[in-house]
Amino acid sequence: MALLVQKYGGSSVANAERVKNVVSRVAKAKQQGNQIVVVVSAMGDTTDELIHLAHQVADHPDERELDVLLSTGEIVSSTLVAIAIKSLGYKAVSLSGAQAGIYTDANYSRARIHTIEPQRIFKELEKDNIVIVAGFQGITEEMDTTTLGRGGSDTTAVALAARLGANICEIYTDVEGVYTADPRIVPQAGKLNQINSQEMLELASYGAKVIHPRAVELAELYNIPILVASSFTQGSGTIIQGGIPMEARNKVRGIAHDLNVAKVTVVGVPDRPGIATTLFESLAQAGISVDTIVQNASINGITDLTFTVTRNDLGKAVQLIEPIAKSIGARYCATDAKLGKVSIIGTGMQNTPGYAARMFRALYDAGINIELITTSEIRITCLIGEGRVEDAVRTLHKAFELERMEG
Amino acid sequence: MALLVQKYGGSSVANAERVKNVVSRVAKAKQQGNQIVVVVSAMGDTTDELIHLAHQVADHPDERELDVLLSTGEIVSSTLVAIAIKSLGYKAVSLSGAQAGIYTDANYSRARIHTIEPQRIFKELEKDNIVIVAGFQGITEEMDTTTLGRGGSDTTAVALAARLGANICEIYTDVEGVYTADPRIVPQAGKLNQINSQEMLELASYGAKVIHPRAVELAELYNIPILVASSFTQGSGTIIQGGIPMEARNKVRGIAHDLNVAKVTVVGVPDRPGIATTLFESLAQAGISVDTIVQNASINGITDLTFTVTRNDLGKAVQLIEPIAKSIGARYCATDAKLGKVSIIGTGMQNTPGYAARMFRALYDAGINIELITTSEIRITCLIGEGRVEDAVRTLHKAFELERMEG
Numbered sequence: 001m002a003l004l005v006q007k008y009g010g011s012s013v014a015n016a017e018r019v020k021n022v023v024s025r026v027a028k029a030k031q032q033g034n035q036i037v038v039v040v041s042a043m044g045d046t047t048d049e050l051i052h053l054a055h056q057v058a059d060h061p062d063e064r065e066l067d068v069l070l071s072t073g074e075i076v077s078s079t080l081v082a083i084a085i086k087s088l089g090y091k092a093v094s095l096s097g098a099q100a101g102i103y104t105d106a107n108y109s110r111a112r113i114h115t116i117e118p119q120r121i122f123k124e125l126e127k128d129n130i131v132i133v134a135g136f137q138g139i140t141e142e143m144d145t146t147t148l149g150r151g152g153s154d155t156t157a158v159a160l161a162a163r164l165g166a167n168i169c170e171i172y173t174d175v176e177g178v179y180t181a182d183p184r185i186v187p188q189a190g191k192l193n194q195i196n197s198q199e200m201l202e203l204a205s206y207g208a209k210v211i212h213p214r215a216v217e218l219a220e221l222y223n224i225p226i227l228v229a230s231s232f233t234q235g236s237g238t239i240i241q242g243g244i245p246m247e248a249r250n251k252v253r254g255i256a257h258d259l260n261v262a263k264v265t266v267v268g269v270p271d272r273p274g275i276a277t278t279l280f281e282s283l284a285q286a287g288i289s290v291d292t293i294v295q296n297a298s299i300n301g302i303t304d305l306t307f308t309v310t311r312n313d314l315g316k317a318v319q320l321i322e323p324i325a326k327s328i329g330a331r332y333c334a335t336d337a338k339l340g341k342v343s344i345i346g347t348g349m350q351n352t353p354g355y356a357a358r359m360f361r362a363l364y365d366a367g368i369n370i371e372l373i374t375t376s377e378i379r380i381t382c383l384i385g386e387g388r389v390e391d392a393v394r395t396l397h398k399a400f401e402l403e404r405m406e407g
Numbered sequence: 408m409a410l411l412v413q414k415y416g417g418s419s420v421a422n423a424e425r426v427k428n429v430v431s432r433v434a435k436a437k438q439q440g441n442q443i444v445v446v447v448s449a450m451g452d453t454t455d456e457l458i459h460l461a462h463q464v465a466d467h468p469d470e471r472e473l474d475v476l477l478s479t480g481e482i483v484s485s486t487l488v489a490i491a492i493k494s495l496g497y498k499a500v501s502l503s504g505a506q507a508g509i510y511t512d513a514n515y516s517r518a519r520i521h522t523i524e525p526q527r528i529f530k531e532l533e534k535d536n537i538v539i540v541a542g543f544q545g546i547t548e549e550m551d552t553t554t555l556g557r558g559g560s561d562t563t564a565v566a567l568a569a570r571l572g573a574n575i576c577e578i579y580t581d582v583e584g585v586y587t588a589d590p591r592i593v594p595q596a597g598k599l600n601q602i603n604s605q606e607m608l609e610l611a612s613y614g615a616k617v618i619h620p621r622a623v624e625l626a627e628l629y630n631i632p633i634l635v636a637s638s639f640t641q642g643s644g645t646i647i648q649g650g651i652p653m654e655a656r657n658k659v660r661g662i663a664h665d666l667n668v669a670k671v672t673v674v675g676v677p678d679r680p681g682i683a684t685t686l687f688e689s690l691a692q693a694g695i696s697v698d699t700i701v702q703n704a705s706i707n708g709i710t711d712l713t714f715t716v717t718r719n720d721l722g723k724a725v726q727l728i729e730p731i732a733k734s735i736g737a738r739y740c741a742t743d744a745k746l747g748k749v750s751i752i753g754t755g756m757q758n759t760p761g762y763a764a765r766m767f768r769a770l771y772d773a774g775i776n777i778e779l780i781t782t783s784e785i786r787i788t789c790l791i792g793e794g795r796v797e798d799a800v801r802t803l804h805k806a807f808e809l810e811r812m813e814g
Contacts, residue, residue: 016463023464050483056423057430057487058494065493065501069486072479076457079476080464086472087465094472098505099550120550143506143527 002167003125004029007039007135007157011174012231013077014044022231023084025172026130030090035125037164039135039157040081042073063108067137067147071097074134074153082132092130095120097137097145102156104138104146110287111138111146113155116163133160151212158215162222169224171211172231177238178203178210180402181255185393188403192253194239196347199253202379206343207258216240251348252355252400257393259386261291261339262314263371264321265306268331271298275328276305282320288313292374292383306372308383311337339371340389343381344396356380362399368392409574410532411436414446414542414564418581419638420484421451429638430491432579433537437497442532444571446542446564447488449480470515474544474554478504481541481560489539499537502527504544504552509563511545511553517694518545518553520562523570540567558619565622569629576631578618579638584645585610585617587809588662592800595810599660601646603754606660609786613750614665623647658755659762659807664800666793668698668746669721670778671728672713675738678705682735683712689727695720699781699790713779715790718744746778747796750788751803763787769806775799 006029008022022040029036050069054061061069075096082094101117124131135153138146148155154171161169178200181189195203197220204213210228219226220242229237269275276295283290293307309317314337325333349355356373359380363370368391372383384392397403413436415429429447437443457476461468468476482503489501508524531538542560545553555562561578568576585607588596602610604627611620617635626633627649636644676682683702690697700714716724721744732740756762763780766787770777775798779790791799804810 016460019464053423053483053487054490057426057491060494061490062493065486065489068501068503069483069490072482075479076460076476079472080460082472083461083468083476084464086469087467094475096475096552 001033001035003035003037003164004168004170005037005039005157005161005164005166006170006172007153008041008081008231009153009171009173010041010044010046012172013040013081016080019077019080019084022081022172023088025231026081026085027088027090030130036130037121037125037160037166038081038130038132039153039160040074040077040132041135041153042070043077043080046073046076064144067108067111068145070147071134071137071145074136078132078134085130085132090130091128092132093124094132094134095124096134097156098139098143100133100160102138102159104140104148106140106142106144106146108146110149113138113148113159116159118163121160121164151214154212154215155218158218158222158224158226161224162218166224168227169219170227170229171215172229173210174230174232175210176230176233176235177228178208178240179254181393181397182208182257185257185390186255186397189397190403191235192238193236194241195253197240197242198378199345199347200240202343202345202376203254203256206256206341206345206379206381208254208256211240251346251352252344252402253346253348255393255396255400255402256343256345257340257389259340259389260310260312261308261341261383261386262311262335262337263306263308263339263383264314264317265304265334266321266325266330267304267334269303269305269325270329271301271303278328279305279321279324280307282324283309283317286316286320288317288320292372292381294372294374308339308372338386339383340386341381341383342389342392342396343379344400345379347378349378349380358399359396362395363392366391366395368395408440408442410442410444410571411575411577412444412446412564412568412571412573413577413579414560415448415488415638416560416578416580417448417451417453419579420447420488423487426484426487426491429488429579430495432638433488433492434495434497437537443537444528444532444567444573445488445537445539446560446567447481447484447539448542448560450484450487453480453483471551474515474518475552477554478541478544478552481543485539485541492537492539497537498535499539500531501539501541502531503541504563505546505550507540507567509545509566511547511555513547513549513551513553515553517556520545520555520566523566525570528567528571558621561619561622562625565625565629565631565633568631569625573631575634576626577634577636578622579636580617581637581639582617583637583640583642584635585615585647585661587660588800588804589615589664592664592797593662593804596804597810598642599645600643601648602660604647604649605785606752606754607647609750609752609783610661610663613663613748613752613786613788615661615663618647658753658759659751659809660753660755662800662803662807662809663750663752664747664796666747666796667717667719668715668748668790668793669718669742669744670713670715670746670790671721671724672711672741673728673732673737674711674741676710676712676732677736678708678710685735686712686728686731689731690716690724693723693727695724695727699779699788701779701781715746715779745793746790747793748788748790749796749799749803750786751807752786754785756785756787765806766803769802770799773798773802775802
């Protein structure tokens with residue numbers, strides 16, 4: 001008897017019909033003799049609607065209260081799934097994050113899971129219940145509700161799979177799996193049957209929306225295989241797992257892209273130790289994630305410092321950076337919110353020269369100007385104008401012959 | 408410094424504008440130096456919408472899950488009120504029924520409060536927080552969410568007022584207070600400035616929808632004065648309190664009516680001991696409240712047994728009663744779902760003859776046929792055809808000269 005954790009995203013439970021569809025899948029897995037823990041997101045656009053409601057009563061809703069408000073979305077969907085399963089004659093019980101024993105820190109809206117106390121879930125599984133857990137939420141030691149941030153339900157699912165010792169964590173969504181590139185942009189993009197965790201982490205971090213990078217990281221840490229598949233079809237999906245070897249014949253596994261990029265350049269920064277520290281510590285304290293950082297070579301002790309943030313964070317970042325820039329004697333801050341990035345990803349690129357050159361050549365031949373470059377061991381990312389991102393994805397998908405790849 | 412419990416009903420928090428209105432009232436009471444606990448119902452029709460959603464995924468939604476689902480409605484409104492108050496610069500915190508320490512039995516959909524552990528609320532009040540409690544809900548010893556049934560938020564408010572030692576429980580709703588009759592039916596109906604708890608209990612039980620009878624009962628038991636007033640105006644409302652003396656000059660305080668009445672008659676019942684017990688025990692076990700019971704005088708050892716239930720319960724009641732009726736040799740069951748009732752209520756009627764006769768005469772003169780009569784010490788109720796209920800209310804309001812009464 002296997003223990004499965006199945007996670008269903010918001011589009012998979014968006015209305016009563018889809019809830020019934022989810023339930024028939026859960027029932028099938030149960031009939032096969034498995035113990036099942038289901039994690040659900042809020043129905044469709046519920047979370048956005050609740051945020052809108054909060055903004056109708058306050059310009060800056062209190063974070064502690066907003067977390068309690070948002071947590072109701074997943075409680076609603078978890079009870080509906082439980083109601084639908086029970087009406088088919090199965091035993092089931094819904095649990096909130098608190099009831100499921102998911103303890104987090106008190107960083108509202110972006111809480112991190114500290115520990116999971118799984119006694120209640122095990123008790124319910126022993127009673128032969130299918131356990132439906134409200135995703136995206138936890139509770140502090142003081143019994144206050146928290147949320148894990150966007151994509152948090154993926155994290156809930158993987159964390160539960162790790163803590164419960166599940167055989168696999170199945171993430172059901174509205175796409176068939178992980179593709180070599182976004183199929184809406186590249187019709188020839190192919191589904192990968194399996195992908196290495198490290199590659200998936202880079203893909204997820206650099207724009208492939210199929211699963212949240214935190215969840216991939218957690219799965220890798222605890223060695224939990226993830227299946228990503230569609231809740232609407234019977235496709236085989238994509239297995240994400242550590243240690244999957246690369247095919248030798250093609251070392252780029254996928255093209256990721258992201259349109260939510262803004263650039264800040266602090267112009268004329270005196271090149272003194274500690275200045276970058278001051279700038280980036282203030283951003284970190286405000287909870288702003290900085291992605292790429294580039295510092296030009298210093299000329300006459302003066303340099304330019306460029307970094308990127310998400311567009312949502314741009315206003316807040318500039319507000320924080322401008323007074324600091326002034327106090328350290330920098331000339332001014334320039335911003336550009338109309339950027340995107342495109343990345344090639346593959347563990348096979350490690351220690352293999354020529355990938356970067358091939359990427360830059362392909363973009364150059366397509367007349368796409370590169371603003372910034374950033375790399376990891378298994379990824380090369382170029383920042384480009386947002387209007388050229390789709391072209392760039394198609395260009396690179398072709399240049400690295402991904403349409404010929406077999407998953 | 409007084410401790411107030413204020414309860415706001417669903418229509419008072421139906422949208423963002425109304426939430427802001429509620430919040431300005433709460434803020435005013437806080438400025439006056441009071442400690443404040445606010446209890447809220449779900450916004451507008453939320454509860455009905457959630458019930459509808461549950462019925463879209465199952466014909467008979469599981470009660471345990473339905474309670475969790477419905478409890479989200481009050482959590483949403485409690486967080487919105489907290490968000491709006493905090494945005495005005497006040498300290499506030501929302502608490503679920505569980506966080507507020509409201510422990511109930513496990514009778515889902517109609518749970519009774521066992522005990523309230525008020526430590527968390529006191530802790531928040533000490534921190535100068537306005538405490539917003541989600542009404543209508545509690546938690547079992549096993550940490551499972553329960554709901555208290557319709558009107559449960561009134562009960563939450565009064566129970567908290569009693570347990571916290573509040574000076575008063577203020578129930579804000581969409582009417583100005585308690586009237587001598589429903590003003591939509593009797594335009595001359597007057598608002599009562601104060602009313603005795605016993606009278607209010609009868610009024611509430613017999614159709615005046617302004618406050619739930621459980622809440623009145625609880626307030627009487629713990630000697631908590633209740634103010635019922637409109638959340639939309641600055642009117643003085645009605646004080647409900649034990650021991651308020653009656654004015655001597657008019658002993659009927661109000662006319663109540665109710666359209667949600669159905670009658671079941673078991674015809675040809677052998678008049679043996681134990682038969683009524685069997686019938687009514689089976690109804691009680693199914694959670695069906697029986698209101699009036701009338702058994703005709705036995706003729707040749709055969710009698711008719713008549714009782715009334717709410718219309719919602721009629722189908723279930725007949726389903727239960729028919730096989731029992733058959734097994735005990737009764738002839739058949741007759742039902743009538745098109746009934747209503749009208750009541751006159753007043754503590755002054757106690758030990759004063761003539762009220763019943765005056766009521767029956769007034770109805771007779773208006774050509775209204777009485778189907779059944781039932782009385783308490785301070786109430787006389789007549790069952791009549793539902794089409795004549797409004798006539799009867801107006802007739803009795805006039806006959807007992809209530810339009811001349813001063814609250």
